[in-house]
Amino acid sequence: MQNIDLICIGKLNMPFYAAGVAEYQKRLAAFCNFRIIELPEAAIDERHASAAQVEKALEKESKAVLGALRKGEYLAALCVEGKQISSEELADLIAGRAMSGAGDIAFVIGSSHGLAHSVKQAAQSKISLGRITMPHQMARLVLTEQLYRACTINAGMKYHK
Numbered sequence: 001m002q003n004i005d006l007i008c009i010g011k012l013n014m015p016f017y018a019a020g021v022a023e024y025q026k027r028l029a030a031f032c033n034f035r036i037i038e039l040p041e042a043a044i045d046e047r048h049a050s051a052a053q054v055e056k057a058l059e060k061e062s063k064a065v066l067g068a069l070r071k072g073e074y075l076a077a078l079c080v081e082g083k084q085i086s087s088e089e090l091a092d093l094i095a096g097r098a099m100s101g102a103g104d105i106a107f108v109i110g111s112s113h114g115l116a117h118s119v120k121q122a123a124q125s126k127i128s129l130g131r132i133t134m135p136h137q138m139a140r141l142v143l144t145e146q147l148y149r150a151c152t153i154n155a156g157m158k159y160h161k
Contacts, residue, residue, distance in 0.1 A: 031151035062116035082126035091150035
């Protein structure tokens, strides 16, 4: 069974997001070994942080992200400059990885400051959930649902209309 990881910076602390993510996580178990890896957000004083301090925090987070990857795992970074893809294209990405024999794939959602350049550089693909701005916790819910949708597309199920 394919391993799909969702690496997130920060905790999921809003109950309504947590309930939604838990539901899709449970559903994904039928299709893949899905795990969510929560890594701590680097602490900075938001009101007085310089660009250099933010960059230093992002680099600290990047070390944790890159250290959480399985050996040989494909990395897809969610970032604003990424490519907007359809549900079918996400399904193709997941199926392509599964068929390649090196099926492990990780998606990473950064902190409120985004992702360090080093994570984006290490990623084999960059994906955007769209041009709108949304809370990172909502992005986690949206991505988890889209991963479930992609798996149902690949399985030929009717969830995706």
